[in-house]
Structure formats: structure tokens, C-alpha cells
Amino acid sequence: MAQLNAFGYRPGRSALHGLDVRFKFGALFMLMLTAMNCGTLPLAVMSLISASVARRLGLSLRGIFAELRYFLLLLVLVFAARALSTPGAPLPDMPWLPVSREGMQAGAVTVWRLFLVVFFGLLFVATTRAAAIKAAVVWFLRPFPRLPAQRIGTMLGLVLRFIPLVFLQAGATLDAQRARGIESRRNPFYRLTCFAIPFLRRLFLSADRFTEAMEARCYTETRTDPLLSARPRDWWILGGVAGTVGLLWLM
Amino acid sequence: MPIIDIDTLCFRYPDGTLGLDRVSLGIETGTLVVVTGPNGSGKTTLLKHLNGLLRPQSGTVRIDGVSVARDLRRARRLVGMIFQDADSQIVGETVAADVAFGPENLSLTAAEVGARVEAALVAVGLTTLADQPTQALSGGEKRRLSIAGVLAMHPQIVAFDEPFAGLDYPGTRQVLSEMLRLQEAGHTLVVATHDLEKIIYHADRLIVMNGGRVVKDGLPAGIVKEIESFGVRAPCVSRLGLEAESWLS
Numbered sequence: 001m002a003q004l005n006a007f008g009y010r011p012g013r014s015a016l017h018g019l020d021v022r023f024k025f026g027a028l029f030m031l032m033l034t035a036m037n038c039g040t041l042p043l044a045v046m047s048l049i050s051a052s053v054a055r056r057l058g059l060s061l062r063g064i065f066a067e068l069r070y071f072l073l074l075l076v077l078v079f080a081a082r083a084l085s086t087p088g089a090p091l092p093d094m095p096w097l098p099v100s101r102e103g104m105q106a107g108a109v110t111v112w113r114l115f116l117v118v119f120f121g122l123l124f125v126a127t128t129r130a131a132a133i134k135a136a137v138v139w140f141l142r143p144f145p146r147l148p149a150q151r152i153g154t155m156l157g158l159v160l161r162f163i164p165l166v167f168l169q170a171g172a173t174l175d176a177q178r179a180r181g182i183e184s185r186r187n188p189f190y191r192l193t194c195f196a197i198p199f200l201r202r203l204f205l206s207a208d209r210f211t212e213a214m215e216a217r218c219y220t221e222t223r224t225d226p227l228l229s230a231r232p233r234d235w236w237i238l239g240g241v242a243g244t245v246g247l248l249w250l251m
Numbered sequence: 252m253p254i255i256d257i258d259t260l261c262f263r264y265p266d267g268t269l270g271l272d273r274v275s276l277g278i279e280t281g282t283l284v285v286v287t288g289p290n291g292s293g294k295t296t297l298l299k300h301l302n303g304l305l306r307p308q309s310g311t312v313r314i315d316g317v318s319v320a321r322d323l324r325r326a327r328r329l330v331g332m333i334f335q336d337a338d339s340q341i342v343g344e345t346v347a348a349d350v351a352f353g354p355e356n357l358s359l360t361a362a363e364v365g366a367r368v369e370a371a372l373v374a375v376g377l378t379t380l381a382d383q384p385t386q387a388l389s390g391g392e393k394r395r396l397s398i399a400g401v402l403a404m405h406p407q408i409v410a411f412d413e414p415f416a417g418l419d420y421p422g423t424r425q426v427l428s429e430m431l432r433l434q435e436a437g438h439t440l441v442v443a444t445h446d447l448e449k450i451i452y453h454a455d456r457l458i459v460m461n462g463g464r465v466v467k468d469g470l471p472a473g474i475v476k477e478i479e480s481f482g483v484r485a486p487c488v489s490r491l492g493l494e495a496e497s498w499l500s
């Protein structure tokens with residue numbers, strides 16, 4: 001039995017699950033925009049709210065951090081870059097360190113914002129079926145006749161469907177290598193090479209089998225998509241998010 | 252007229268490996284046919300030609316009188332395929348969503364899709380798991396889900412590729428009873444396996460493949476005695492000189 005990971009859809013009956021996907025897209029857009037532009041107090045409010053939503057959805061924060069570890073590594077680099085490149089007063093306790101107090105503050109806020117944006121995306125994916133996302137993308141692109149809406153929606157839906165499978169494959173490959181003592185090798189390049197070759201081979205094979213299985217079941221871009229229907233509740237929730245975002249901008 | 256009519260089918264993989272060599276077969280409606288042979292003998296390659304996942308270099312495959320190459324969509328609707336690796340066959344996030352995948356591809360109305368999903372889940376006994384994430388299912392449940400996904404497309408033929416691989420005893424029994432239920436309902440079953448033990452008792456016909464060719468074809472009781480000369484282990488009961496027995500009894 002495979003473990004569920006944080007990057008896949010998690011079935012449920014929460015308000016987020018029930019929200020029309022187009023409204024969910026709208027709310028996500030507003031929240032991401034706010035996260036990228038607001039100060040620390042609104043960031044703290046949004047972090048608290050999103051953490052409690054994740055807990056209610058049954059997502060383990062520890063599990064999310066564990067699965068985002070490589071992204072966290074990237075955030076460390078972003079933090080270091082900001083801390084080193086922003087001019088300002090040196091740290092009083094560590095004047096020898098070539099970073100500024102302002103740089104560290106700016107770096108921390110940037111990292112917080114980026115993490116929150118990814119976290120919002122994760123909540124979105126955890127509560128939205130790939131087929132619904134595809135249907136919404138097609139709906140949003142319908143006014144643009146030159147864009148192949150069905151194809152773009154299909155590609156996005158497939159990518160989202162594949163992400164959890166990629167993590168499962170990576171986990172299985174890592175386990176197999178740990179079982180054969182890879183952790184005793186210190187050379188990161190050697191470890192990366194040992195991991196990448198079987199992982200990519202396995203991934204491409206899975207992709208081939210997945211494609212075959214879809215073809216065998218008559219996969220087509222013009223398939224029956226989930227029905228999108230806006231209810232008053234969806235408008236209320238979107239209004240609530242817009243109001244909250246408005247308040248956060250005023251903070 | 253046989254529901255599956257294969258005429259001098261030849262197929263070679265891009266790397267030059269011979270997949271099928273002048274295979275000719277006719278399979279009657281409602282029969283349970285077991286195709287066996289060692290690894291690389293062409294069993295899976297043959298199954299993949301039934302619904303056009305592979306196209307022949309020469310020869311033809313006709314399903315209910317119509318060439319697969321002429322109407323691929325029809326062939327894929329009529330021939331349901333259960334793959335060896337159930338995980339790679341499951342494309343939906345939940346059990347119900349996965350079963351709905353096929354009917355949605357047939358562009359049926361949402362109401363018709365819902366009705367087919369419900370009927371297929373009832374047929375394989377997975378109704379209570381309809382809203383469960385597919386990753387959380389056991390091996391036997393995943394195999395039953397694959398069957399439900401195919402049943403929802405209302406096929407006439409169901410092709411199984413190594414249906415018992417990786418299954419424990421209860422899982423094997425569940426899948427086997429589903430297969431027999433399908434046959435009772437009038438479906439034609441083509442089962443590719445080298446594990447004869449579990450299915451031979453129920454087979455109407457046994458086809459042995461080797462090197463991409465059909466080397467034996469007939470009643471299981473007659474062929475099974477000499478099966479080991481083709482690289483397939485004979486069922487235990489046959490080795491002991493006993494009568495074959497169902498795994499469901």
C-alpha cells in the first residue's frame with residue numbers, strides 16, 4: 001500500500017473541496033498576490049490561517065516540510081543571497097560576517113512569502129481533482145479562440161496527476177539505494193548519479209505504462225469534464241476571501 | 252464467426268526483437284482462453300494488438316468482424332485491457348474517479364458516467380471504497396479497481412495480462428471470482444499468464460507461445476502434460492498426476 005504524499009489530491013468533504021474550482025482559482029490568485037506584496041503581520045495572519053486549514057484537511061505539517069526539503073534548500077540560498085546583497089548596518093555581534101541586518105530581514109520576509117505561496121498551491125492541489133483543474137483551465141481560456149484550451153488544460157491536468165507519482169518513484173528509488181548502503185558514500189555527486197539514472201529510467205517507464213493505460217481506455221482531449229456550477233456559497237466564500245485580503249492590504 | 256480473429260499477425264519491436272511471428276487465431280464468444288509461455292514469448296505483445304496499443308507490421312486483427320486498425324476507438328471500447336502493473340493502470344485520484352475515466356473518454360453524459368461507475372463498483376464489490384484515494388488500496392483491491400474501470404466501458408472482451416502477479420491468496424481468489432463472474436455474464440476472456448496453477452481449471456482453451464509463435468493450441472487437459480517442454484511450469488496437481496482443482500473450491 002503506497003503512502004499518500006502532500007502533493008496529491010486528498011479526497012474529502014471540506015468547504016475547500018466543495019468550492020467551485022474557478023472560484024478557488026480566483027481566491028488562490030488573490031492570496032498569492034497578497035502574500036508576495038504584504039508585510040510581516042499579514043504574512044503571520046495568512047500563515048496561521050493556512051496552517052489551521054492544512055491541519056483540518058489532515059495534512060501533516062511535518063510531512064509537508066519533509067517533502068519540501070529540497071525547496072527549503074532553495075529558500076536557504078535565496079535567504080543567503082538577500083542577506084549578502086542588501087546594503088545596511090552590519091550585525092553588532094558578528095561584524096566580521098558580510099551580511100546586514102536589513103538584508104537578513106529582507107531575506108527572511110522573501111523566504112516566508114515564497115514558502116507561503118507554495119503552501120497555498122499545495123492546499124489547492126490537495127483539495128482539487130486534476131480533472132476539475134483541467135475543466136477550469138479550459139473554461140478560463142475559452143474567450144481566447146487562438147489558444148488550444150483543451151490541450152493546455154489536458155497538459156496541466158496530467159502534470160498535476162504526475163507530481164505525486166514522481167514523488168512515489170523517487171521515494172521507492174531512494175529506499176532501494178538506502179537498503180544497499182548508499183548513505184555510507186559521502187560524495188554527493190556519486191550519490192546524485194546513483195539516484196538519477198535508475199530514477200529517470202523508472203520514471204520514463206512509468207510514464208510509458210501510464211500513457212498506454214490511458215490509451216487503452218480511449219483517452220481523448222474532448223472527454224466529459226466535471227460540470228462546473230457556481231452556487232451562492234461559492235460567491236460568499238470568494239467575497240469572504242476578497243474582504244480578508246482587503247483587510248490584510250490595509251494592515 | 253469468432254469474436255477475435257487474428258490472421259498471420261507479425262510484429263517486430265524497433266530494436267529488432269521479434270514480437271510475433273505469423274500468429275493466426277480465432278477466439279469464440281464467451282470462452283475463457285489462457286495464453287501461456289515463458290517470458291518474452293509474445294503473450295503481452297499479442298494482447299496489446301487486440302486493442303491497437305501495438306499495430307501489426309503485417310497481418311490483421313479483427314474484433315467482432317471489424318479490423319482494429321480501421322476503427323481503433325471501437326476496438327478499445329470492445330476490448331478492455333487489465334495490465335500486469337495495476338498501479339500504472341490507475342489514473343484517477345479516487346476509486347470512483349478512476350472508474351469514471353473510461354466512460355468520460357467516451358464523451359458520455361455525466362448522468363450516464365455516474366450510472367456506469369455505480370454499476371461497475373457494485374460488480375466488483377468496491378462501492379464502499381468509492382471515495383477512497385486509489386493509493387490507499389491493497390493489491391487485490393487495485394486489481395479489482397482495474398476490472399471495474401474496464402467494465403464501465405461495457406467491453407465484450409476482457410484481456411488480462413498476468414492477473415495474479417503479486418497477489419496473495421485472498422487477492423488471487425477475489426480476482427479469479429471476478430473473472431468467472433465476467434465469463435458468466437457473457438464476456439470473452441483472454442488471460443496471458445505463465446502461472447497456470449490458478450486458472451487452468453477454469454480455462455476452455457490453452458494457447459502456448461514461444462518465440463513469438465503459437466506452438467500449441469487446444470484443450471488444457473491435453474496440453475498441460477507437455478507444457479514444461481515449452482518453459483512453463485506445469486500445475487502441481489498435474490505434476491502429481493491428480494485432477495485439476497479450482498482455487499475457489
